Amino acid sequence: MRPGSSSKLLFTPGPLTTSATVKEAMLRDLGSRDREFIGVVRAIRERLLAIGGAAHGGDYECVLMQGSGTFAIESVISSAIPHNSRLLVLVNGAYGRRIVEMARIHAIEIDVLETPENQKISPRAVAEHLAAAAGITHVAVIHCETTTGIVNPVEEIGAVVAGAGAVFIVDAMSSFGAIPIDLNKGRIDFLISSANKCIEGVPGFGFVLARREALLGAKGQARTLSLDLHAQWAGLERDGQFRFTPPTHALLAYHQALMEHEAEGGVSGRAARYARNHEILAEGMAALGFEPYLSREDQSYIITTYRYPAASWFSFQELYSRLSELGFVIYPGKLSQEACFRIGTIGQLCAKDIENLLAAIHGVIGQMKQRCVQEV
């Protein structure tokens, strides 16, 4: 644990470890109609558009939505897809399946194109599906599937979707701000992410970067009040205020987090640190005998999935608890078929933190192995 901090280091997909200055930005109470607060909200919306390569005044708009990232995704699914539409969901993990579940609840007609969890979604397979299945109006995909850490080829898929004249929805929850993504190049209509991911804010809201034309088309067709994407945007545009109470402290933290993201060199600066974190982790875990679930070329620097060692000494619960006691929080697996665990390399973590984690894992598994020998 770092000196002066009572926080553990979080090697998870979020909530993440954030900087002290991001958290300290929450030591104020601002009114939700306060002029300064309205300025903070405006600055956040403009900066997010810029990170997506769509400067303010261009073709895109930014909508902030209270709740977790899932709430922001549901705001798109339940607002932007009219009745009599057909949504193709590209699935290679739990987050793709979550969109399927959401669409079913809203009685949206769906097609599912499923790819094994250890493979990227193939743009060619998407093209073939779109050619074979008539009437698909919307396509949804996960950019970085946090289930495994795999990154799907969003720009190539976007070209295929645009070619078919469909609306393209991208869940970029765990990638936005750290893996380059260009709204225009990706032909993206709706991109969704949340506060507590690679921009390194605290949880409390998500956001949607929407092509203005597609967003305007969502007017009056939302299936809820709270998650009405167009009404939320219209409110923010009208007077800069949220329709319903915003998480003021989380927004102050995010404003600070965006400044720190920019100071680190924006997406490329952050990508460089995370990539270095991942390299150190991959090398160290290999040396400790852990086998990654994904092949090297498919693995992102966001989060890495490791198979449980097929050895009698290994217990994930024990590894997790002992590491947690030492101040390092790792993450359970979410695969539908295999027993795995995950280690995130995003958040306010640097090379030294990864090295310390590796040393702790080395120590804990050493003890686990030794005790196993003694017991036998």
Next chain:
Amino acid sequence: MRPGSSSKLLFTPGPLTTSATVKEAMLRDLGSRDREFIGVVRAIRERLLAIGGAAHGGDYECVLMQGSGTFAIESVISSAIPHNSRLLVLVNGAYGRRIVEMARIHAIEIDVLETPENQKISPRAVAEHLAAAAGITHVAVIHCETTTGIVNPVEEIGAVVAGAGAVFIVDAMSSFGAIPIDLNKGRIDFLISSANKCIEGVPGFGFVLARREALLGAKGQARTLSLDLHAQWAGLERDGQFRFTPPTHALLAYHQALMEHEAEGGVSGRAARYARNHEILAEGMAALGFEPYLSREDQSYIITTYRYPAASWFSFQELYSRLSELGFVIYPGKLSQEACFRIGTIGQLCAKDIENLLAAIHGVIGQMKQRCVQEV
């Protein structure tokens, strides 16, 4: 402004001024699956039940829901009211109308019993409506209508609703924790409030205190994924975790806020401070010539509505801005018919803060009047 704080004092219905210690509780990053965090969530849920007079293990359950208070209300309206139901909404302000709007979006059949905004809802009128209109299965009311600050007689209405065999839904957003309310005595099935109100936490989530039997009846009938009240509860019960990322920092703050609420003497202690705040405000505003919108016996100590003075020197925008510059944030009106503004007396405010606000108002309106004379 208080020394050492860069926050303004908020005389609003929330987000409110919170204590330094509540905000400082956010200076940690906890993982959402962390054992300590799960303990914090459990303690919050138990304490909220106790404040509602329903100890853990009794007939009630506590469900926390991400987002603003409106999200928590929509989780009840969209989860707990089956198809083929009929909802009676008792309306004497904007928050009652919001429930009507929500129910319309979810295609729930509704009756509206409207009472003028300056009058309490009459339990007798409710009884007459229930007797005359067949088939009403659910009744919703606002406890303290923040539109005006009026408090509706929830226990008396609850007896009438129970007598008619209907489910009783109470929006206690701005009253819970400061105006006594007993779930059992009020025959309440669902009570909703949020984090940034009288418990004095920061915004980021709301909560529902639900009669277990009514909550179990909501299983499988939610109209959304994110706002599925029963699934959210089942997740919290299963492993103590939220289904989707919780606002970890806001929950840490709330845990601290609940301890401070208890230390102040719980609901009665907090009520005493807020009532004193209100008395000082009412006396001071009367001395300054401001006329309250509600009659004295209908006025709560939560928030007070004042009519715009019918005088050429008065400009609410100017009063608001000048007070804000001095560190005091007041609140605009929300009445459908009259030009009013509001001053809240809840949050981490004491007698001295109200006196300072009154002195500031005195100064600002003095200057406004003087300038008006000079211009004439």
